[in-house]
Amino acid sequence: LQQSSSLDEGVRFLSKRLVVPPGYESLLYVPIEPKESFHVWDQLGNPMIRVELKAEDDVLREQRRIELMTPDGTPIAVCENVPVPGHGNQIQLFHGNGEYFGSLVPGGREEPWMAWTLRTLSGSEWLFRAHCNSHVMQVTDRQGKILAIAQPTKPLEQHSDVGRMYMVRVTAQVDASIV
Numbered sequence: 001l002q003q004s005s006s007l008d009e010g011v012r013f014l015s016k017r018l019v020v021p022p023g024y025e026s027l028l029y030v031p032i033e034p035k036e037s038f039h040v041w042d043q044l045g046n047p048m049i050r051v052e053l054k055a056e057d058d059v060l061r062e063q064r065r066i067e068l069m070t071p072d073g074t075p076i077a078v079c080e081n082v083p084v085p086g087h088g089n090q091i092q093l094f095h096g097n098g099e100y101f102g103s104l105v106p107g108g109r110e111e112p113w114m115a116w117t118l119r120t121l122s123g124s125e126w127l128f129r130a131h132c133n134s135h136v137m138q139v140t141d142r143q144g145k146i147l148a149i150a151q152p153t154k155p156l157e158q159h160s161d162v163g164r165m166y167m168v169r170v171t172a173q174v175d176a177s178i179v
């Protein structure tokens with residue numbers, strides 16, 4: 001992945017550096033049973049994103065967050081589990097600089113599918129649907145265009161010690177950090 005300068009400036013991204021360039025797609029590999037800290041790799045086995053899973057005990061609740069960084073530690077994004085009175089929990093997404101980006105809210109369940117909707121500050125909506133039995137996830141826009149698909153796969157040869165992985169296929173002009 002590389003930063004694309006031809007993207008529409010009116011569209012906001014969580015991380016412009018992780019937007020798949022026009023005419024390309026990206027394959028990323030994510031451990032299925034990650035540790036507290038792990039990498040997301042490209043198809044060649046190179047680390048693309050470092051992920052830190054954090055859980056802190058607060059007096060009133062356990063706070064969970066996910067921090068995404070470049071392999072060298074530059075912040076990309078933060079995702080926080082936040083209780084919403086009367087609505088359960090939602091996951092709020094923030095840019096690496098702390099600026100609010102959007103919220104991921106539960107969107108219902110139709111066996112065997114579970115759904116969440118990402119609503120961004122810029123007005124975009126993405127639908128995340130996960131199949132409970134096959135562990136396949138698809139991400140679409142409001143019009144139903146597939147933006148990404150994740151499915152279990154064998155580990156990359158270079159990272160066979162990690163165990164099973166998800167292969168995430170991300171389409172052109174989609175921000176891989178959101179998926």
